[in-house]
Amino acid sequence: MKFVLPILLLIVTSLAASAQPGLLTPATEATARQLMEEALASDLAWDIVESLTTEVGPRLAGSEAEARARDWGSELGEQLNFDRVMIEEFELPYWERGDMSITMTAPYRQALYGTALGGSGASPQSEELEAEIAYFRTVDELMAVEDSALIGRIAFVDGDAIVPSQTGAGYGSANQRRRIGWQHAQRAGAEALVVRSVGSDSHRFPHTGMMTPDGTEWADMPVIAVSNPDADHLRRLYAAGNSIRLDLHSSAGWRGESRSGNVVLDLIGREKPEEIVLIGGHLDSWDLGTGAVDDGAGIAITTAAAALIAQLPQRPRRTIRVVMFGAEEVGLRGAQAYAETHASELAAHQVATESDFGAGNIWQLVSNVSEAGTPAINAIGKIIAPLGIIRGGSDVPGGGPDISPMAARGVPTINLMQDGMDYFDLHHTPDDTLDKIDPEHLAQNVAAYVVFAYLAAELDVEFRE
Ligand SMILES: [Zn+2]
CATH class of the missing domain: 3.50.30.30 (Glucose Oxidase; domain 1)
Incomplete structure (x- = not known):
C-alpha cells in the first residue's frame, strides 16, 4: 500500500487572527477553500478504496478478513500522519454464509x-x-x-x-x-x-x-x-x-464467538484536544462483492478528508476523529461498542457524521446542531455550494447508521447526503465492486467532507445545545 499525498500549497495566514468567537475569518475561509480545491485534485480517496477492496477484499464482520482490515486501517493511519491510532476490539457472534x-x-x-x-x-x-x-x-x-x-x-x-x-x-x-x-x-x-x-x-x-x-x-x-x-x-x-x-x-449459520473492532484515527486538536469532530464509515462489508460502495467509499472519503487536514502547518483547534466502525452490517455492533467505550467522552463530541450511502455525488447538506452552531453549518454550506450541494434542513436528525447510538445520547449530527439513484442496484450484491465508483464523484465527496471537518474543528462555535 502506497499513498501519494498532495503537497499543499497553502498560504496559511495567521489563524490566530480569529478575534470574534465563531467568526469565519478570511484566513480560515481561504484555508477551507484551498482544502476543497486540493481534495478535488487529489486521488487519495480512490487510492484508499482501491487498496482496501483489492488488498483486503470482502470483510465479513467477525471474519479473519475483517481483522486484516483493522490492521490495514491502523497502518493507513500511521502512513497518513494521524497523531493517534487505536484499534478497539469487541466480541460478537460470528455468522458465516x-x-x-x-x-x-x-x-x-x-x-x-x-x-x-x-x-x-x-x-x-x-x-x-x-x-x-x-x-x-x-x-x-x-x-x-x-x-x-x-x-x-x-x-x-x-x-x-x-x-x-x-x-x-x-x-x-x-x-x-x-x-x-x-x-x-x-x-x-x-x-x-x-x-x-x-x-x-x-x-x-x-x-x-x-x-x-x-x-x-x-x-x-x-x-x-x-x-x-x-x-x-x-x-x-x-x-x-x-x-x-x-x-x-x-x-449458513452461527459459528460461535469471534472478534471485531473499531479503528480510531485522531488528529489531535491544538487548543481543545478533548473536543471531537467525528467522521467515519464502516470497515466491514458483506462478502459477495468487495464492499466498494458499501462502505469502502465512506472509509476512503473520510480518511482522505482528514489526511488532507493533517497536511496543514498546524492542527485545527479541536480533535478530528476518523472512526472505521467494525461489524456495522450485522447490527451496528461497532457503533454500540464505540458509544460504550467512549461513553465518558460523548459529552465532548461536538458533531458527528458518517459516509455510508455509496459513492455518488453529495447533493444536500442537512444538520441537527444547536441554534448557535447552525450559522457555522450555513457558512460551510455556502463554501461547498459550488460543488452542487444545496443547504437542506437544519433540524434533520441522522448522521448515518453508526452515528445513531451516539446521536441518541445527545451528540449533534450533520448529513452530507449522497445521490443514491443506483445505490440499491449494487447494495449487498456481488456487483458491489470498485469499478462502480466514479473517481470524480469520490473526490467531490472528499471536498465536501474536508470543508466540514476542518471548519467544524477550527471555528469557535458550540454545536452542542
Ligand atoms: Zn453500509
Whole structure:
C-alpha cells in the first residue's frame, strides 16, 4: 500500500487572527477553500478504496478478513500522519454464509439466483430440502398467517423492487420482508423462507443483508433472498395457477464467538484536544462483492478528508476523529461498542457524521446542531455550494447508521447526503465492486467532507445545545 499525498500549497495566514468567537475569518475561509480545491485534485480517496477492496477484499464482520482490515486501517493511519491510532476490539457472534443452492423443480426445472441472509440457518443436516411454496404477495400477508399453517412448505414473500430515488426512500419498507418475515415463517412451521431481494435492480444478482436489527437473534431455518427477475418469474407462475416447488440447500449459520473492532484515527486538536469532530464509515462489508460502495467509499472519503487536514502547518483547534466502525452490517455492533467505550467522552463530541450511502455525488447538506452552531453549518454550506450541494434542513436528525447510538445520547449530527439513484442496484450484491465508483464523484465527496471537518474543528462555535 502506497499513498501519494498532495503537497499543499497553502498560504496559511495567521489563524490566530480569529478575534470574534465563531467568526469565519478570511484566513480560515481561504484555508477551507484551498482544502476543497486540493481534495478535488487529489486521488487519495480512490487510492484508499482501491487498496482496501483489492488488498483486503470482502470483510465479513467477525471474519479473519475483517481483522486484516483493522490492521490495514491502523497502518493507513500511521502512513497518513494521524497523531493517534487505536484499534478497539469487541466480541460478537460470528455468522458465516457457507454454501447454498436454490432450484425450482415444478412446474419445471430452473436454477434460481439466491443468497442466504445474515442470521439465517442451515437446511436439515445440510441436505437438500424440496417442498411446495406458499406464496405471499407481501410480508403483511405472511405476518397474518396462523401458527403451524406452513408445515411442510417453503414460504415465499414477494413484494416489489425498490423504486430508485436520490434519498433511497423505499428501502426501509422493503426491508421489512428481510427483517420480520422469518419470525412468522418460523412460527408457522415453514421449512424455509425465500424472499424477493431488497433492491432496485433488474439483474439476477441477489441482495444479502442482515435479518435482525441487532444480530442477537436468528433463524433455525434457511432464509434465502432471490433476485428481482427470479421473484417476478415466480409471481407470474403463481398468478397462472401453477403449483411451484423449490429445492434448496444452505449451510449458513452461527459459528460461535469471534472478534471485531473499531479503528480510531485522531488528529489531535491544538487548543481543545478533548473536543471531537467525528467522521467515519464502516470497515466491514458483506462478502459477495468487495464492499466498494458499501462502505469502502465512506472509509476512503473520510480518511482522505482528514489526511488532507493533517497536511496543514498546524492542527485545527479541536480533535478530528476518523472512526472505521467494525461489524456495522450485522447490527451496528461497532457503533454500540464505540458509544460504550467512549461513553465518558460523548459529552465532548461536538458533531458527528458518517459516509455510508455509496459513492455518488453529495447533493444536500442537512444538520441537527444547536441554534448557535447552525450559522457555522450555513457558512460551510455556502463554501461547498459550488460543488452542487444545496443547504437542506437544519433540524434533520441522522448522521448515518453508526452515528445513531451516539446521536441518541445527545451528540449533534450533520448529513452530507449522497445521490443514491443506483445505490440499491449494487447494495449487498456481488456487483458491489470498485469499478462502480466514479473517481470524480469520490473526490467531490472528499471536498465536501474536508470543508466540514476542518471548519467544524477550527471555528469557535458550540454545536452542542
Ligand atoms: Zn453500509
